[in-house]
Amino acid sequence: MTTPPLQEPIRAAGCVLWRPALSGHGIELALIHRPKYDDWSHPKGKRKRGESAEACALREVLEETGRRCALGPRLPTARYTVDGRPKEVVYWAARALDGAFAPSREVDRLVWLPPGEARARLTQPRDRELLDAAVATSRH
Numbered sequence: 001m002t003t004p005p006l007q008e009p010i011r012a013a014g015c016v017l018w019r020p021a022l023s024g025h026g027i028e029l030a031l032i033h034r035p036k037y038d039d040w041s042h043p044k045g046k047r048k049r050g051e052s053a054e055a056c057a058l059r060e061v062l063e064e065t066g067r068r069c070a071l072g073p074r075l076p077t078a079r080y081t082v083d084g085r086p087k088e089v090v091y092w093a094a095r096a097l098d099g100a101f102a103p104s105r106e107v108d109r110l111v112w113l114p115p116g117e118a119r120a121r122l123t124q125p126r127d128r129e130l131l132d133a134a135v136a137t138s139r140h
Contacts, residue, residue, distance in 0.1 A: 005008050009079075009086040013056035014044020015094035017069055021114065027053035027138055029118040029131060030096065032064050033109035042130060043107075049089035052089040064107045067099035073137040076127050093134040 006039060016031040031040045045060035053138065061069045075091040101110040113121060113137050122128050 010082060011047045011053075012044055012087065012089040013047060013053040013060065013091070014042050015057050015061050015069060015071070015092050016088055016130050017040050017061055017065060017067065017094050017096050018111065018138065019096040022122065022127070025113060027135075028057075028112040028114055029134070030065055030067070031111050031113060031118055031121055032107045033111075034106060035108045036088050036106070037123075040121045041123060041127050042091070044091070051085045054092075057090070063092060064094075064097065065099070065110055066101040068097040069094040070097060073134075075130050075133045075137075078130065080126065091130055100133060102135050107111055 002129040003020070016025045019030075020026075030043070032043055033040055043061045043064040045056065045063070051059075051129045057071065058069065061067060072093040072095060075093055078087075078089040078091065080087055103109065115131065119128050119131050122131065
């Protein structure tokens, strides 16, 4: 019996996007809602041919949230399968800069929540782990 060839993983990148809380205490995290999946997650997407993970993460945050951002600490890479194919998503904690959200077919809502509320809203357990890692890096 022969083993099937290993499939090349889908490569993607994203960010756990944060900003100082408007109250002046702590931080708020950006979560996006994708109507296609009816889920809440961190901004992320597939890398284009020849695109670095960093460039992809910056582009995806801008496309999905309307915000530019500054990449901070690298977070754990998420590995899972999509339709039987392996997927690897490289993540960073990233501070939100300027810009404004505009709903699209891909992302129809953006919310800014304190860590506890954001953690409860996230759909996937792996996204909660990323949030925890990002919050841990923001403590000085």
